[in-house]
Amino acid sequence: MRKKTLDAADSETAVRLRKIWDQKKIELRLTQEKAADLLGFSTQASVSHYLNGTTPLNTDAVLKFSALLGVKPEEIRPDLADLMNYVRKSGEAENDFSGPGWRLLTPDQSKLVELYDRLPQSEKEKHIASLELKVDDYDRLFKELLAARKQ
Numbered sequence: 001m002r003k004k005t006l007d008a009a010d011s012e013t014a015v016r017l018r019k020i021w022d023q024k025k026i027e028l029r030l031t032q033e034k035a036a037d038l039l040g041f042s043t044q045a046s047v048s049h050y051l052n053g054t055t056p057l058n059t060d061a062v063l064k065f066s067a068l069l070g071v072k073p074e075e076i077r078p079d080l081a082d083l084m085n086y087v088r089k090s091g092e093a094e095n096d097f098s099g100p101g102w103r104l105l106t107p108d109q110s111k112l113v114e115l116y117d118r119l120p121q122s123e124k125e126k127h128i129a130s131l132e133l134k135v136d137d138y139d140r141l142f143k144e145l146l147a148a149r150k151q
Contacts (some may be wrong), residue, residue: 006056009079014053017065017076021051024069026142038106039064 006014024030032047041047049055050065057065057077066073074081116124 006053010056011053013057013062013077014050017057018051018053020065020069020071020075024071026139026146028069029138029142030068035068038068 021030032044032051035047036042036044039047046055050057050061059073059077059080062073062077062080066076072084074084116127119127
C-alpha cells in the first residue's frame with residue numbers, strides 16, 4: 001500500500017500545529033503519550049503522525065487538538081474560520097477560552113475540581129499556593145530534563 005502524500009494546505013496545517021505544540025507543551029506539561037490519552041488516540045504514534053505531517057488533520061483531529069492546546073481551531077486550520085464563526089453564531093471569534101468545551105478534563109481533574117469547590121475559601125487559597133510552588137518545581141525539572149535530552 002502506497003502512503004498518501006500531503007498537499008500544500010495539509011503540510012502548512014501540520015506546520016502550524018507543530019509550532020503551537022512546541023509553544024504550549026511545556027506550559028501544559030504535555031508529552032505525546034499524555035496527549036494521545038487525552039485526545040482518545042490509541043497510541044502516541046497517532047499524535048506524532050499529526051505533528052510531523054505524516055497524517056493529514058481532519059476536522060475532528062483539529063477540534064481535539066485545539067481543545068487540548070487551548071487555541072481556536074482556525075489557528076490550526078484557517079479554512080475552518082467561517083465554519084467556526086457560524087457554529088459560534090457570533091459572526092466573529094472571541095478570545096475567551098475559559099468557557100466549557102475549551103479544556104478536556106480527565107476524571108481525576110474533574111474530581112479535583114469537585115473537591116476544590118467544596119472547600120472554604122481560606123483552604124482554597126492555601127491549596128492553590130501550595131500547588132503553584134509544586135508546579136513551578138516540576139516545570140523547572142521538566143525544562144532541565146528537556147535541556148539534558150538535547151545535549
